[in-house]
Amino acid sequence: MTEITLSATDVKILNILQKDAGISNVALAEMVGMSPSPCLRRVKQLEAAGLIRKTVALLDRKKMGLGVLATVQVRLQRHTEVGTEDFARAMNDLPEVLSCWAMTGRQDFLLMALARDIESFGDFVTHKLLSMPNVRDVQSSLVLKEYKNETAIPVIS
Structure with a gap:
């Protein structure tokens, strides 16, 4: 790069x-x-030059009725290139998933996910994530309170 x-x-x-x-x-x-x-x-x-990727409007998730924000750690059963890419592509089709990162360490992926409430989040994990063929297990943590949530990155010359 x-x-x-x-x-x-x-x-x-x-x-x-x-x-x-x-x-x-x-x-x-x-x-x-x-x-x-x-x-x-x-x-x-x-x-x-690609420094500005796109221009967006940032919405207030709570005012949009999305009260649950969670980090979700996903482990895959098989670590093949195809299996990993298939999972990553599937995350692009899930509106609940805000971000998806491939990770080092115990977990293969880290997701940021939204849901209306705890029940909706449970449905997302059970019926969408855990039902995927290559998903071994999922661990989630609910955000109790946001202290900082910025989109701006530091720009230094």
């Missing part, structure tokens, strides 16, 4: 967009000390 060298202006743009991707180009340009056209070109260059 090649590292991209960022200018101080690039860093400012990325930090601002991580806080508010809906900011107008005019407001963004003013905040970074540029005129709008060059600022827009710079944002497009950052997108083309």
Whole structure:
């Protein structure tokens, strides 16, 4: 992976967009000390370079009726490349799964999952995860309280 060298202006743009991707180009340009056209070109260059993957709206899960947030550790029965890739692909089709990471250590995968309530979460684990043919076992931990949940990554030049 090649590292991209960022200018101080690039860093400012990325930090601002991580806080508010809906900011107008005019407001963004003013905040970074540029005129709008060059600022827009710079944002497009950052997108083309893959630094900005996509722009999204972040929803409040509790207001959306999703009161349960959990980490789920999954162990597979077989560790073949096909079995691992099949499981990872299946996670993309489950709306309850926010994130899916292949891991080192005892667990093969770590998931972040959402559900309306404990019963719905139990159904997700029992009827979706544990019913998959290559899943050996599942251990979950429920989030009691969120102290920090950020999407912004540190941008340093």
